[in-house]
Amino acid sequence: MSAAAAIRVTDLRVVRGGAVVLPDLSCEVAAGSVTGLLGPSGSGKSTLLRAIVGVQKVASGSVDVLGQPAGSADLRSRIGYMTQAPSVYGDLTVGENLVFFARVLDASEAAVDRVLAEVSLEEYRGRVVNRLSGGQRARVSLAAALLAEPDLLVLDEPTVGLDPVLRRDLWELFHGLAERGTTLLVSSHVMDEADRCDALLLLREGTLLAHATPAQLREQTGEDNLEDVFLRLIEEHA
C-alpha cells in the first residue's frame, strides 16, 4: 500500500439478496485527491461506497480507511457520506436539517452558514425540503456531508440533475477541498464528469476495469472521448 492511500480495498466480496454485487474487488484511493468512481447504474458503485463508510455487510475481504478498518468508531467523525437518494428530512426546512446534523456532529452554527454557501442554497434556508426540486434536495444532502469538515468525503452521485453551472461550481468546490487535504471519492454514471477527476475507477458488473488518470486511459486505449475509452475497455475485458 502506498503511504498516500486514504482507502485500501482488498479482495472485497459483497453479496446482496443472494446476488454477488462485488465478486472480488481490490483498489486504492490516493489521499488528497478527487477520485471518480464511474460505471453504469447497477455496477456496484453504491455498494462499494457503502462498504467504505462501513454500513454494508461484506462477505469477505477487507476495507481500510484512513489507516483503520472501515466502520471503526473513530472514523465516524472523519468521514462525510452522502447517500444516493437525498438522506435528509423532507418535512423539515433546509436550515432545520443542517442544524440537526450540526448538533449531532458537534459542528457550529457557523458551519451551517458555510455549507449553505458552498452548495449555493443560502436563499433556501427557510424552505421545507419536500418543496424543493430533486437537485436542490441533493445539495442539502451534500451540505450535510460537508458540515464536519471531514478528512474523507464519500459522495454517491452528488451532481445528478444539476444544471451545468452548478455542476462546475461543485467540482471547483471538490478540488478546493482536495487542495486543503481532503480526500474525495465521488461516484457518477455520466462519463462527462470523468474529466474533472484526478483519478478514475471504472466499475462494471462489480469488476474494476481500470484505475488510472483520464490522460492515461486515453493513451492506453487510443480513444479521445472517455465514453469510447470505457467501451474499448469493456471490449478488452470481454
Next chain:
Amino acid sequence: MSLRITGAVARRVVSQLRRDPRTIALIVGVPCVLMVLLQQLFGRDSSVFQEVGTPMLGLFPFITMFLVTSVTMLRERTSGTLERLMTMPLHKIDIVAGYAFAFALVAVVQATVVSLLALGLLGLDVAGPNWLVVVLAVANAILGSTLGLFVSAFAETEFQAVQFMPAVVLPQILLCGLFVPRDQMAAWLRAISYALPLTYAYDALARTAANEIDDVWFAVDCLVVIGSIALAIALGAATLRRRTA
C-alpha cells in the same frame, strides 16, 4: 450515550411533528372524542365508566405512541437518514432515547388534555392523586413508543408497521384485566398476562383510581413498567444495525 445528541434527535422529531398539525390534532383529539363516547355510552355515574375510564387514560397514549413511533422510525430507515446517522459519531441508544423523549413530550400534552377533560367535564372520579394519573399516562406513552421503536425493526413497509399494532398491542389490551379481571382468567391466560408489560401499566392506573397506591403491588407495577421501558430501549438500540445487507 450523549445528552447533546439525544436532545438533538428529540428536538428534530418534535419539529417534524410540529410541521404536521393534523397528526397532532388527531393524537390529542381522538382520545378526547373516544372518552366522551365512553361516558355517553355507559353514563356518567355508571360503574363501567368509573372503573374503565382511568385505565383508558393510559391506553390511549400507549396505542397512539406505539403507532406513531413505529411509522416514524420506519420512515427514518427507508429514507436513508438512518444510514447517514449510522455513519456519524453517535451511539445507537442516542437515537432511540431521543425518540422516546420526543414522544414522551407529546404524551404529556395528550395525557394532560384527555385527563383534564375526563376528570373535569366528564366527571371521572379518581380516588388517588390526579397528577399520578397523568404521570402514569406519560409512562404508558413512553412504553408504547419504545415498543414501537423495537417492533419497527421487523417491519419493511409502513403497512407491516401498522399491522404490528393489532399483533403486539391488542393481545396486551385483551389480557391486561380490562375486559375480564385477571383473577377470573383461565390459568394459562393469566400466566401470559404476567409476561406482558401493559398488564402492569393497567394495574397501576386501576390502583390509582381506587387509591391503593400504598399497596406493594403498586410499587411492583411501577418498577415493571420502568424496567420494560429500559428493556425496550435496549432492544430497540440492539435491533438498529450499523451494517445492513
